[in-house]
Amino acid sequence: MKKLFYSKKIAPYVFICPFVITVLLFWLVPICNGVLLSFQDVLKEQWVGFDNYSRLLTDAIFLKALWNSFKYMAGTLLLLIPFPMLFASLLNSKLMRKADFFKSIYFIPALTSVVVAGTIFRLMYGEASTSLFNQILGLFGMSPIKWLKGAGTSFFALLLLACWRWTGVNILYFLAGLQSIPTELYEAASIDGASKWQQFVKISMPLVKPTTVYVLTISIYAGLSMFLESNMLFKGNNSPNNIGLTIVGYLYRQGVEKRALGYACAVGFILLIVVMAVNIIQLKITGTFKEERE
Amino acid sequence: MKKRGLAALLCAVLATSMIAGCSSSATEGKGGSSAGKKAMEVGGDNVTTINVWTFIELHQDFYVSMAEKWNEAHPDKKVKLVLSNMPYDDMHNKLSLALESGEGAPDVVDIELGKFPAFMVGKIGLMELNDVIAPYKDNIVKSRLDIYSKDGKEYGLPTHVGTTVAFYNEKLLNDAGINYKDIKTWDQFKEAGVKYHDATGKYFSCVETSAQWMVNLMLAQKGGDYIDKDGKLNLTSKEMEEVLTYIKGMQETGAFATVPGGQPDNEEAYPSYNSGDYAVQIMPFWQTSRFVNYMTDIKKQVAIAPVPVWSETDGEIATIGGGGTGTAIIKSGKNAQLAAEVMAFIKLSEESNKEVWNVLGFDPVNTAVWNDTSLTQNPDNKFIQYFTNYPFDTLLKTKDSIGILQAYTDEKYPSINNEFCNVTLNSIFEDGMDVKEALLQSQQTLSNEFKEK
Numbered sequence: 001m002k003k004l005f006y007s008k009k010i011a012p013y014v015f016i017c018p019f020v021i022t023v024l025l026f027w028l029v030p031i032c033n034g035v036l037l038s039f040q041d042v043l044k045e046q047w048v049g050f051d052n053y054s055r056l057l058t059d060a061i062f063l064k065a066l067w068n069s070f071k072y073m074a075g076t077l078l079l080l081i082p083f084p085m086l087f088a089s090l091l092n093s094k095l096m097r098k099a100d101f102f103k104s105i106y107f108i109p110a111l112t113s114v115v116v117a118g119t120i121f122r123l124m125y126g127e128a129s130t131s132l133f134n135q136i137l138g139l140f141g142m143s144p145i146k147w148l149k150g151a152g153t154s155f156f157a158l159l160l161l162a163c164w165r166w167t168g169v170n171i172l173y174f175l176a177g178l179q180s181i182p183t184e185l186y187e188a189a190s191i192d193g194a195s196k197w198q199q200f201v202k203i204s205m206p207l208v209k210p211t212t213v214y215v216l217t218i219s220i221y222a223g224l225s226m227f228l229e230s231n232m233l234f235k236g237n238n239s240p241n242n243i244g245l246t247i248v249g250y251l252y253r254q255g256v257e258k259r260a261l262g263y264a265c266a267v268g269f270i271l272l273i274v275v276m277a278v279n280i281i282q283l284k285i286t287g288t289f290k291e292e293r294e
Numbered sequence: 295m296k297k298r299g300l301a302a303l304l305c306a307v308l309a310t311s312m313i314a315g316c317s318s319s320a321t322e323g324k325g326g327s328s329a330g331k332k333a334m335e336v337g338g339d340n341v342t343t344i345n346v347w348t349f350i351e352l353h354q355d356f357y358v359s360m361a362e363k364w365n366e367a368h369p370d371k372k373v374k375l376v377l378s379n380m381p382y383d384d385m386h387n388k389l390s391l392a393l394e395s396g397e398g399a400p401d402v403v404d405i406e407l408g409k410f411p412a413f414m415v416g417k418i419g420l421m422e423l424n425d426v427i428a429p430y431k432d433n434i435v436k437s438r439l440d441i442y443s444k445d446g447k448e449y450g451l452p453t454h455v456g457t458t459v460a461f462y463n464e465k466l467l468n469d470a471g472i473n474y475k476d477i478k479t480w481d482q483f484k485e486a487g488v489k490y491h492d493a494t495g496k497y498f499s500c501v502e503t504s505a506q507w508m509v510n511l512m513l514a515q516k517g518g519d520y521i522d523k524d525g526k527l528n529l530t531s532k533e534m535e536e537v538l539t540y541i542k543g544m545q546e547t548g549a550f551a552t553v554p555g556g557q558p559d560n561e562e563a564y565p566s567y568n569s570g571d572y573a574v575q576i577m578p579f580w581q582t583s584r585f586v587n588y589m590t591d592i593k594k595q596v597a598i599a600p601v602p603v604w605s606e607t608d609g610e611i612a613t614i615g616g617g618g619t620g621t622a623i624i625k626s627g628k629n630a631q632l633a634a635e636v637m638a639f640i641k642l643s644e645e646s647n648k649e650v651w652n653v654l655g656f657d658p659v660n661t662a663v664w665n666d667t668s669l670t671q672n673p674d675n676k677f678i679q680y681f682t683n684y685p686f687d688t689l690l691k692t693k694d695s696i697g698i699l700q701a702y703t704d705e706k707y708p709s710i711n712n713e714f715c716n717v718t719l720n721s722i723f724e725d726g727m728d729v730k731e732a733l734l735q736s737q738q739t740l741s742n743e744f745k746e747k
Binding site for chain 2: 044
């Protein structure tokens, strides 16, 4: 008994077991249950086969939500990977003064609640000519815009909210990656006459790749599963012409607002498949699987 | 050895703290929702506690003051109301989850008209109220009971009639040389709008994009509906197309425009009316409370009049009830029967209906109250003080012609409502889409949802 308790072989499993149990209990069981529910009409307690899924294919609103989520994900990837990487390099460089101050400044938005921020952003994007963004437009002599009623302008609003909030967090990730690069490499490069830009492209970028892949993976998931930002910006899950509707928003609308839990589970399952597919492709392309094997 | 023991101990601490973490956050969650909680203080023994959920805070005070009267009259059946107020969407979503899971539902809940049919699907978790309504039934506007009924069984106690009326800013109109009393038909309404816009450069009335007060009214006056006689979706009907085309024609004159927030009952819209940017509202009667609370600068300027009609000679219905809150009793509740009796008293008795007007400014469902001039012309009443004419004079004119749309009681209505307020009306009045095309598109979206061909 004592042997068993102090066994070095068993110890690691004991240590990871709280996590494994949590995953099994709070992840795997709900997922399986969700898949089963997706083949039912929960309210009428009937099995309906693939009905929910075939309805999804012809559901224009679901396709719109899917498209919105993809658009948002693509937008956040384009803005929230290159720029934070660049900013992190700047903060990491010796030329930068008061780097710590800027680090904290960038990070502060991540500490604010989305609920508060979203509400304030909504008011800033108000329709009246007295709202902040319309006042700014007014300074340039432009007439007020109905920000949250147009597809383009509300997409801009969502992206701005995302950038405001997540830039600092991503900078921290990249900064951690950059700081693990030995300074000798840069010294050697500068002796060989490489410019700062060349150093960034040839040394920093390849060496922070693991960080980039990590940020990419979580950003894809975060982008596709975005809900709260849109929910706060539009003061609820409903937006004109569904311009702010995301996959999770649609799941919520069907499952909770319309009590169609089976259908909502089908939506959730599709989201799971989409996120997995996108990420596996991405990890294949970036060669992460290969590295693991080596 | 010691170290290992310590490690094991730490491990155990970690594991328990994790579990403890879960449970403590769960209770916090419950505590968090009690933000708008309020409990009555009732003395004596034998008091039954009744949990009530509302989504409008004003209702809480009203329920409490009426419950106190109930306790006075029924010392043997005293109740203590514990009220929780939650935001509109949250409350309905929470209720639907509670009914779904069979746990955590209150005894009494306020359900909004637009959401009510969603709770009439499948196994109904609400209690049938015919017995407790019966004593009051004669004086209650029937159409308001019907909207919360299914197959002859009544499930909701109405709060008000919500008679749709016209709120004219008399002062602004007079300044522009318009007498609101001359406006009887929609054509005259439109004409007056153009005249007003020419004179002032401001908007006469709004075109709704996030509500259907005016759309539903015009539709009902034409005898149209969202569904046909067999209960099938019928958004592309001739009447619907006529109504929306007519409103679009109004918008094209330039005198009518969309308003911030998309409808008059919205925090972004109140300032537009308060400042005189828009002069007229076609709204259910309960908008009185919004005027008194949020549009204080135009006190003593607004008159309440009957809504315009299509043609004065036809026998079309004059107006409809708009919006509404049905108070329902949860069937599985331990004190369901007592809760039902108390709430019927609170919502339907003559005594309570006087308070509905005095406190809330709504048009009471018990029409016996409407003729009581000591009430309806009481000079101390803040609603009477606000408007330029007696509100009930207008109500009495339409009393016998308050219609409804059949769709209100249909389980499809929440989705129809959602589609119209988000997509259809926005497409037409914001994006300039063709009326027919927009209706066809929405019909397709909803047909897909309800698997109808």
